[in-house]
Each structure stands twice: as structure tokens, then as C-alpha cells.
Amino acid sequence: MTNNKITAVVVDDEPLAIEGLKLRLDAIEDVTVIGEATDGDEAIKLCQRCQPDVLFIDLRLPGISGLEVVQLIQADIMPLVVFVSAYSEYALEAFELNAIDYILKPANIGRLQKTVDRIRERLTPQQRDLEKFRLLKALGETSGLEISELEEWLESSSARLPSQYRQELVIKNDKNEKVFVPVKNIRWIDAAGDYMCIHTTEENFIVRITMKKLESELDSNMFQRIHKSTLININCVKSIQTLKNNESLLDMGDDVKLKVSRNFNEAVGNIINSRAN
Missing domain, CATH: 2.40.50.1020 (LytTr DNA-binding domain)
Structure with missing residues (x-):
């Protein structure tokens, strides 16, 4: 990964906020933005289609929230997650979902560079395996499912999570x-x-x-x-x-x-x- 650019998807319900973040990320030579979305449903589709290295996502979105997007993305295509928000009170919930960083708006280039350095460290194969386990663990805690059930679901390539609801x-x-x-x-x-x-x-x-x-x-x-x-x-x-x-x-x-x-x-x-x- 050290010679490749980090691919990113940016999600915010405000187009100006997307453009502002893209301009700052473009100034960091390690990163290329390959997709953008203004709502949670489109963010999930983008991650499925593009499989970026990192997802920069706002918390407050129309429809499903940024936190819910992370919970709904299938774990086998889960990118690293950076929450970008104007509100600090959701940071604990974000890190419980193993977000790599939580940035308050407006993010300056120096702050984003530190985040990118952290992303680069986490994109080694060994760290990817560890991140996958942590995300499975977090998904298990939020869905009520065992990690073994989630691993079986990944191996079966099923589009839907096994249901924890009563039938x-x-x-x-x-x-x-x-x-x-x-x-x-x-x-x-x-x-x-x-x-x-x-x-x-x-x-x-x-x-x-x-x-x-x-x-x-x-x-x-x-x-x-x-x-x-x-x-x-x-x-x-x-x-x-x-x-x-x-x-x-x-x-x-x-x-x-x-x-x-x-x-x-x-x-x-x-x-x-x-x-x-």
C-alpha cells in the first residue's frame, strides 16, 4: 500500500461541505477521492461498488445516519471510517464502532494530514485483518449476533445479515x-x-x-x-x-x-x- 494512493469516498448532505473536504484532501498527495454522496443509502451503494480504503462521512444525514451507515455496510467490504461532524457529542459512539478518527468541521489540512498518516499505518495486511475482526466484534455488539454467526454469513456471501428478530x-x-x-x-x-x-x-x-x-x-x-x-x-x-x-x-x-x-x-x-x- 505504501506506493498506492489511498482511495476515499466523501459523504455529507451539504454539497459545499463535500467540495471543501475534497479540496483539502486533494492537497494531500496520498489521497484520491473516488466517490461522493449526500445521503446514507447512496453511501452504502458507493462502498459496495467502489470499495474505497476510507470513508469520510458526516453523522447527520437525511434518512439513515452516518452511524447507521457503518452498521449496515457489509463487514467484508468495510472501509476504514472517519467521521466528520460539527458536533462533538457523538464521538464516543463513533469510536465504539471502531472509527479511525473523528474530525470536527471545518477540518484543516494539517488535521487531515494526521488522519491520513493514521490511515496509511492501518492499511497494512496485518492491520486489515485486525480491523476486520474489530468491526465484526462491533457489528456483533450492535446487532446482537455472535462473531461466529457473522463469519458464517461472510463465507456464505449472503446479502442479508442473519436476523436476531423473533420469527x-x-x-x-x-x-x-x-x-x-x-x-x-x-x-x-x-x-x-x-x-x-x-x-x-x-x-x-x-x-x-x-x-x-x-x-x-x-x-x-x-x-x-x-x-x-x-x-x-x-x-x-x-x-x-x-x-x-x-x-x-x-x-x-x-x-x-x-x-x-x-x-x-x-x-x-x-x-x-x-x-x-
Whole structure:
């Protein structure tokens, strides 16, 4: 690596910030910028397509954040990561994801040179193997998966991480029988204290569990909180009606309509985006 330029991708939601960072990196002869993006989704695609040595990424991006981008990039193509931010309070989270550096905006050339020197040291083959292990460890901690599971996933070349979410719930019914309920059959869940009423396509169940605990066990790509006491399966939404006061009404079919509270109004956009993809 000592005779090759370090390839970099720059990600920021402000085009002027991208240009400013590119100009400073161009002044450092060791680095060449091979791609740029203004949101997290495009950043992931760029890393998959270009496989740069290093990713310079802002924390606050439209859609998924810079931290989430790093968590979502497959570990076998993970570049070294440098977070570039106007805010210092996220530094601990960044270094927990094994970022090589955390630079406060605006970064001057002298500060960037120190970062590039650090990158150069880390791009030896031995350091690459160590970085891969550290990133797998960090990904395991954030996803709840074992490192061995993540290594098997890498070897299988699967596009998706193995899921840590529940695929079935084991629920005791009113006949004292344990029933296996596929998560995909749950239409919505509402809370009453520490009890949850789980509404499925076939019947309803009452379980003693907190909303927070149950929500953590369900796939957030499938289930969306629309109220402090209501969680819905986005695939069961038939239509969305806009109401006054920044509220909405979801038609769940079978004459069931659920209100999206003002505190969760971003849920409507999430549902539409998820269903549109």
C-alpha cells in the first residue's frame, strides 16, 4: 500500500461541505477521492461498488445516519471510517464502532494530514485483518449476533445479515395451550400497562410483557410505532387518511382504523417509504 494512493469516498448532505473536504484532501498527495454522496443509502451503494480504503462521512444525514451507515455496510467490504461532524457529542459512539478518527468541521489540512498518516499505518495486511475482526466484534455488539454467526454469513456471501428478530411468538391462550404465532401474521399490537393485546389475522392474544421489550424483539422494518401504546405491522396498512393537527388515520382492514399520534407522525413517511420499496 505504501506506493498506492489511498482511495476515499466523501459523504455529507451539504454539497459545499463535500467540495471543501475534497479540496483539502486533494492537497494531500496520498489521497484520491473516488466517490461522493449526500445521503446514507447512496453511501452504502458507493462502498459496495467502489470499495474505497476510507470513508469520510458526516453523522447527520437525511434518512439513515452516518452511524447507521457503518452498521449496515457489509463487514467484508468495510472501509476504514472517519467521521466528520460539527458536533462533538457523538464521538464516543463513533469510536465504539471502531472509527479511525473523528474530525470536527471545518477540518484543516494539517488535521487531515494526521488522519491520513493514521490511515496509511492501518492499511497494512496485518492491520486489515485486525480491523476486520474489530468491526465484526462491533457489528456483533450492535446487532446482537455472535462473531461466529457473522463469519458464517461472510463465507456464505449472503446479502442479508442473519436476523436476531423473533420469527414466532410463543403465547399461552385462554385454554392454557402454548400457541406458536408467526410474527408476519400479527396485524397490530396495543398496550394496557404491562399487558399487550396482540391482534393477528386469526385471533387475539393477551400477553404480559412491556411494549419496549416486545418492540425490541420485532423487526423494525416490519413493525412501526404509531402511538406510545400502539405498534402496527406496516404490511397490513390498507390506506392512510390525513387528519387535522398533524395526525393520520390508518385503515387496517375489517373496519379497524388506528390513529397515528402527533408525536409519531414520522411513522407515516416510514410506512410509505417501506411499502414503496
